[in-house]
Amino acid sequence: MSKTVIALVGRPNVGKSTLFNRLTRSRDAIVADYPGLTRDRQYGTGRVGSSPYIVVDTGGLSGEQEGVDPLMAGQVQSAIGESDAVLFLVDGRAGLIPADESIAGYIRHFNKPVYLLVNKAEGHKKDVIANEFYQMGLGKPFVISSAHGDNVNEMIESVLSDVAHDVEDEDALDLDKHPGIRVAVIGRPNVGKSTLINRMIGEERVVAFDMPGTTRDSIYVPFERGGELYTLIDTAGVRRRKNIKEKIEKFSIVKAIEAMESSNVVVLVVDGSEGITDQDLTLLGLALESGRGLVIAINKWDNLTKDQRAKIKHELEYKLHFVDYAKRHLISALHGTGVGDLFKTINAVYHAAMKQVSTSDLNRVLEQAVLDHQPPLISGRRVKLRYAHLGGLNPPRVIVHGTQVDKLPQAYSKYLMNVFRKAFKWVGTPVMIEYKVTSNPYEGRKSNFTYRKGKSESQAENAYLKRKKKKKPQQKRRSS
Numbered sequence: 386m387s388k389t390v391i392a393l394v395g396r397p398n399v400g401k402s403t404l405f406n407r408l409t410r411s412r413d414a415i416v417a418d419y420p421g422l423t424r425d426r427q428y429g430t431g432r433v434g435s436s437p438y439i440v441v442d443t444g445g446l447s448g449e450q451e452g453v454d455p456l457m458a459g460q461v462q463s464a465i466g467e468s469d470a471v472l473f474l475v476d477g478r479a480g481l482i483p484a485d486e487s488i489a490g491y492i493r494h495f496n497k498p499v500y501l502l503v504n505k506a507e508g509h510k511k512d513v514i515a516n517e518f519y520q521m522g523l524g525k526p527f528v529i530s531s532a533h534g535d536n537v538n539e540m541i542e543s544v545l546s547d548v549a550h551d552v553e554d555e556d557a558l559d560l561d562k563h564p565g566i567r568v569a570v571i572g573r574p575n576v577g578k579s580t581l582i583n584r585m586i587g588e589e590r591v592v593a594f595d596m597p598g599t600t601r602d603s604i605y606v607p608f609e610r611g612g613e614l615y616t617l618i619d620t621a622g623v624r625r626r627k628n629i630k631e632k633i634e635k636f637s638i639v640k641a642i643e644a645m646e647s648s649n650v651v652v653l654v655v656d657g658s659e660g661i662t663d664q665d666l667t668l669l670g671l672a673l674e675s676g677r678g679l680v681i682a683i684n685k686w687d688n689l690t691k692d693q694r695a696k697i698k699h700e701l702e703y704k705l706h707f708v709d710y711a712k713r714h715l716i717s718a719l720h721g722t723g724v725g726d727l728f729k730t731i732n733a734v735y736h737a738a739m740k741q742v743s744t745s746d747l748n749r750v751l752e753q754a755v756l757d758h759q760p761p762l763i764s765g766r767r768v769k770l771r772y773a774h775l776g777g778l779n780p781p782r783v784i785v786h787g788t789q790v791d792k793l794p795q796a797y798s799k800y801l802m803n804v805f806r807k808a809f810k811w812v813g814t815p816v817m818i819e820y821k822v823t824s825n826p827y828e829g830r831k832s833n834f835t836y837r838k839g840k841s842e843s844q845a846e847n848a849y850l851k852r853k854k855k856k857k858p859q860q861k862r863r864s865s
C-alpha cells in the first residue's frame with residue numbers, strides 16, 4: 386500500500402517541527418539539501434494502526450512580502466506538489482493575522498486537501514480559540530497542542546481516513562502479481578541510474594512498461610535474466626519526459642522512500658568522479674532506515690584516473706565503515722563493466738535476506754555467542770539471554786528473550802548482529818535484533834509467609850527429625 390504524504394505549512398514558530406517530531410515519534414529527521422531542488426525539507430515516516438504515512442516539514446513562510454516569502458515559496462511549492470494533504474498550522478495564542486490569510490490564499494492554488502490546525506491551544510477552550518479562524522474558509526479547524534499531544538492523534542486519524550483511501554486506489558501497486566526480486570535503484574541526479582537500468586535490461590530493449598497505478602512517476606520494469614525474475618524500480622523514470630527541459634533527471638526523497646520500501650534489494654549508485662558526497666550519505670541513511678538489502682555501485686569507474694580511484698577507495702573505507710556488510714561494486718554503466726557481477730550480488734543479498742533459519746540453530750549460535758563473550762553486569766546482576774527465534778525476513782529479525790535484555794548496551798547488540806550474520810551468511814542485509822524481557826510468573830503475587838510462621842515450621846521440622854533419629858536404633862535392637 387502506498388503511503389500518504391502530508392506536508393506541514395505555516396509561519397515560523399507555529400509549532401511545525403514539534404508536530405513533525407510527534408507525528409514521526411523521532412527527533413532525527415532526514416534533511417534533504419539538493420541543488421536545484423527544495424532546500425531544508427525534513428522527511429519522516431509514521432503509522433496510525435495499519436495506515437502508514439510520510440510527513441514533510443517545510444521552512445516557515447513570512448506571508449508579508451507580496452503574499453509569500455519568495456525565498457521559501459519554491460520549497461513549499463515542491464512540498465505541497467508531492468503531498469496528498471496539507472496541514473496548515475496557525476498560532477492559536479497569536480490569533481488570526483494577515484500573514485496567515487496570505488499563506489492560506491497561496492495554498493489554495495494547489496487544489497490539495499487543506500486541514501487547518503490551530504496550535505498552542507493548551508489551557509484554552511477549544512471553541513473560543515477556534516472561532517476567529519472559521520473566516521479563513523478552510524472548514525472546521527482542528528484545535529491541537531503539538532507540544533503536549535492534545536487532539537493530535539484524533540487529527541491525524543481523521544486526515545488519513547479522508548485521504549488514504551484515494552491514495553491507495555490511485556497509487557497502490559499490487560506487487561504480488563509480479564513475483565521476483567524487486568530492486569530499487571537510487572542515487573543523486575545524473576549519476577547514471579537510467580544508464581545502469583538500460584544496461585541491466587539490455588541495450589537493445591526499449592523500456593516501454595509504464596505500469597498503471599505505480600506511485601508518483603516511479604517506473605516499475607519487470608524482466609527476466611538467467612531464469613530469474615526481476616522488477617527494477619527507478620525513482621526518476623528510465624525515460625526523460627519531453628516536457629522536462631533540464632538535462633538532469635527528476636528526483637524526490639518521497640519517491641526514494643516509497644521505492645525502497647517496495648523493494649527487496651536497494652542499489653545505491655554513486656558517481657565515482659565526484660566521490661562520496663553528503664547527498665549520497667543522506668540516501669544511504671534512507672536505505673538503512675528501510676531495512677532492505679544493500680548494494681553500493683560506484684559508477685563511471687572507467688573514466689577515473691589512478692589518483693581518483695585511490696581517493697574513492699579511501700573514502701569508501703572511512704565514510705562507509707558503518708555499512709561494511711554491504712558489498713561495493715566498481716562498475717561502468719555505459720560500457721557494462723562489472724554489471725554482471727552486480728546481478729550475482731543482488732541474487733546473493735536477496736536469498737540471504739529471505740533465508741529461513743530454525744529456532745534450534747538460532748539458539749545454538751546464541752548459546753555459543755554467550756559462552757564466547759558474556760553479557761555485561763547491570764546493577765550487579767548478569768544479563769541472561771535465554772532463547773531466540775526468528776521474527777521476520779527482509780531484513781532478518783531475531784527476537785531474543787531474557788532478563789534485563791532491554792538494558793543491554795549497543796556494543797553487545799552489534800556483537801550479536803555480527804555473530805548471527807557470520808553464522809547464517811546473512812550477507813548484504815542488515816540484521817535486526819529485538820529484545821523481549823522475560824516476565825516473572827510470581828511478580829505481583831503476595832506471599833502469606835511470615836517470620837513467625839516460618840519459625841514455627843522450622844521448629845516442627847527439627848522436632849520431626851529428632852523423633853526420626855530416636856526411632857531408628859530401637860528398630861535395629863528389635864530385629865536382632
